[in-house]
Amino acid sequence: MQPDRRVWVLPAVLAALVLSIPAQVRFASQVAEPYPGLFQPAFREDSQSSDQTVRFTIVKLSVDGRPIEPSDLLPDADDTGEFLRSVFPPDGDEAQVDDALRRSMRSAVARRFGDPGELSVTWERRRFHLDTVTITKGKTLATYRVDLRGDTS
């Protein structure tokens, strides 16, 4: 009896693994990607439309009219882009700047450029044309002005 049972085990595990793949793929597409799961990067969101362009947003930062880099504003953030998106949503929603963040941004900018007044954050759409490898400017999505000594508008 025992040898027979053992012969079945590995093929059964193998079959379960193979059969789980369509189930995992379906679950990922209809609900969300599970973890743990047998997945590698799919990059499905990067397929382009037939106009051969990649659309993306860029953020422009300036303090009192002087352009600055995200790292000047948020030197301690791991991912400045993600952080800026969460604090200043590109869709024009309300900015999430509390007093602690304002103080932190102000001292970071002050260290490099002197006492700052107004921070301007602008999200703009861009198009990169894959065939001509050129960039064209799109519309401005949102603009935030933050008084680093006062209120956010």
Added chain:
Amino acid sequence: MRATIERIDAWCRRGDLTTQDIAWFRVIYSAGLLLSLQQVSALSGRSADQFDPPPGPIMLFESLPPHAVLEGLEIVTAVLAGFLLVGLHTRTVSILLALALMTGFGLIYSFGKIDHTIVVVLVPAMMAFSRWGDTLSLDAGSTPRDAERDVAQWPMRLLAVMVALSFVTAGWAKFRSGWLDLDTHAVQGHFARGYFTGGRTNWLAPELIDLRLGRLWEVADWLTVGLELGLILTVVSWRLFRVAVAVTTLFHLGVMLVINIAFSWNLLGYAAFYRWASIFPPAFDIRIRRSLGYVVATAAGAGMYAWHESVGPEFQHDVRVSMVFFGAASGVVYLVVQLRRALTARSARKR
């Protein structure tokens, strides 16, 4: 039916890896893990509102655990890797390490993005059932092992199948989303998006962004999908699979040089499939007092944890980049050796 099942069972158990091969792999894997420990405690800086675990066991966490718990998880993971390095309680430690890694990665992925490091979690989970602690270990030094007993090959075979299946899901998603459409250049699109918005402007990226290489980018799309969907076909034979995995290491090198993503965790897992004893010296048993072994293993893990805390994430980045280069170099050497063997065998047949 019965004959088919017996053939599949025999196939799962077929292989040529020895206790020495997998013992050396255990050392490579645990050393690689200690050099690139996951940074779970960095999560405590994230907003609690953003905690949204993916479907799975991490949903058991109602909120992100406190900083001390996250730091504890990092230390436990490092110490378990230290135990695995010296081969102490290897089987139990392997399973605990898989659970610790899965928990750590799961918590990291609870903030919106899954980075697909499943291979590095699967390795200790599967290898726990192999005999990778039977030599070059404290376990072997304290308890005599039966050197004549065959190595169970099925854990490595199932690991190979799981690696290949994980690539099938990725290749299938790409296939379904139009990567093979001649009018789109998915690799170029991802490359451009990362270049302009993700700060991925290193290595070959600045040289390639302005080049009009439409057909070449399309070839890259097809090769990527072909490699990811084709890996499962090679799993039938160890020789084919090893060649395919060696090619995959070059794929990862290309991804790093162009798209600037160092996918080192996979490369650490791929090492499970190679015969390391053919290039390393004969494995040996570590004969020191077991109590001293606990101290050494804990010191190795805790020491590496402290080292990571002091040097910061740039060190980890450098380690991951080095792993990709080392993996690709190993892949090239393997392919050259296989090619030479094939040519030698061919000329011998002619004679």
